Amino acid sequence: MSDTIILHHYPQSPFSEKVRVAFGIKGISWASVHIPTMMPKPLLMPLTGGYRKTPVMQIGADIYCDTQIILREIERRHPAPPLFRGKGTGFMTALWSDRAFFPATIPLIFGEVGDFLPKEFAADRAKLMPDRPFDTQAMRAVMPQFRDQWRAHAGLIADQLSDGRAFLSGEAPDVNDIHAHMNVWFLKGAVAASAEKLLKEFPAVDAWFARVTALGHGTSSRMTGEEALAIAKAATSTTKEAADLHDPNGLKPGMRVSVTPDDYGRDPVTGVVVSSSAQHIAILRNAPETGDVVVHFPRIGFVVKRVD
Ligand SMILES: N[C@@H](CCC(=O)N[C@@H](CS)C(=O)NCC(=O)O)C(=O)O
Structure with missing residues (x-):
């Protein structure tokens, strides 16, 4: 159950449509959690730590915010057929x-x-x-x-x-x-x-x-927000600690940071760096509803700041 791909989305969401079409291209089975089209989103916030945009993907205790990182992760876990021919x-x-x-x-x-x-x-x-x-x-x-x-x-x-x-x-x-x-x-x-x-x-x-x-959306089954929270709580993140030797600002695992979208929905998410690179950052945080979760963001379009 903890490796089920869960998409938190709503049917009219265009950014969610990107992910649903990716599921269609790859023929993926996934769990569909419908979230509200506007705040408050009480069953989503414990997972993301404040990120409010749609969609969010969850796999066990790993939470992926923004379609850039979601599509990257789908490709990593389900490489065939490829979504990306060139990597960039x-x-x-x-x-x-x-x-x-x-x-x-x-x-x-x-x-x-x-x-x-x-x-x-x-x-x-x-x-x-x-x-x-x-x-x-x-x-x-x-x-x-x-x-x-x-x-x-x-x-x-x-x-x-x-x-x-x-x-x-x-x-x-x-x-x-x-x-x-x-x-x-x-x-x-x-x-x-x-x-x-x-x-x-x-x-x-x-x-x-x-x-x-016509590519469709793969195969989905409905799941409730409460069920998704219970899955996060029962699971352990599979993200391994990894340092980025070339980080220009000396960011390292163990540092406490905030990650905030630079365009709209600028709600910071705070946590401790587990892994980062030029293209991603994964931070560990905790909420009573979920226990420890690792939240993943892309770097393009996000501001990362140390918070001590
Ligand atoms: N950069 C984000 C943009 C996501 C986005 O703007 N989503 C819209 C809906 S499609 C949104 O969050 N609207 C406000 C909301 O759903 O609360 C991504 O690629 O996922």
């Missing part, structure tokens, strides 16, 4: 997807459906993004410019497919499809008619989208 480029595509394409998708969705959002949801997202007010009126005002941006991103997908290939890297799907698919999936799911208008000039993108969707 799949992560570069992620940054395009998350930090350029996603910010163009958000105003197109919330500029259109803003008036229908529950007040609590808007208030939660305003708190999530303290530097960027969640102002749906303002989003509506800039929709024409973001349509241009969105079209340009979708056009890149079309250009990549223009030689007739089935998937972005060739005849087999990989992580580039996962990252490109997310924003198209989000727009289509939230504002179908507007997505259809924007994609009309890109029939190859629609056909590719259908191929990626």
Whole structure:
């Protein structure tokens, strides 16, 4: 039971869709824990120590925060079929997807459906993004410019497919499809008619989208948040202590640090370093509901600070 992959997510979450498609490509069986779409998340916080974003992956007492580290870990544990052909480029595509394409998708969705959002949801997202007010009126005002941006991103997908290939890297799907698919999936799911208008000039993108969707989500069974907490408590982390000889700031196992996203949802998680490298940091923490857990983060997009 403790090596079951557990995904804490909700169905409408676009970042979770990246992980669900990865499960589909690899044919993985996983346990699905539905978490709330906004705070509070009382059954998730004991696992992460404060990280609130969606999704979070749990394997026993190892907790993975952010899709970068989640996809890396899925690949490590289930290497076939590969998600990553080159070891670096799949992560570069992620940054395009998350930090350029996603910010163009958000105003197109919330500029259109803003008036229908529950007040609590808007208030939660305003708190999530303290530097960027969640102002749906303002989003509506800039929709024409973001349509241009969105079209340009979708056009890149079309250009990549223009030689007739089935998937972005060739005849087999990989992580580039996962990252490109997310924003198209989000727009289509939230504002179908507007997505259809924007994609009309890109029939190859629609056909590719259908191929990626057909990969499915692997096989999932539902689990409750309470069951997931009990699994963490009964398990022991399998993460081994490992020092990073090249860490430019002298970070070492045993040091107490905080790890905080640098973009939004900037809630620090504090713990003791178990293992770190240029691309990951794993910290040990403890909560009464879980006992000892090791929480894993990527380094890109996260601020690590010593706390003494
Ligand atoms: N960098 C994160 C971004 C995750 C993210 O922004 N997720 C959205 C939902 S798809 C979120 O956390 N929204 C607020 C929430 O779910 O509480 C990742 O790659 O996992």
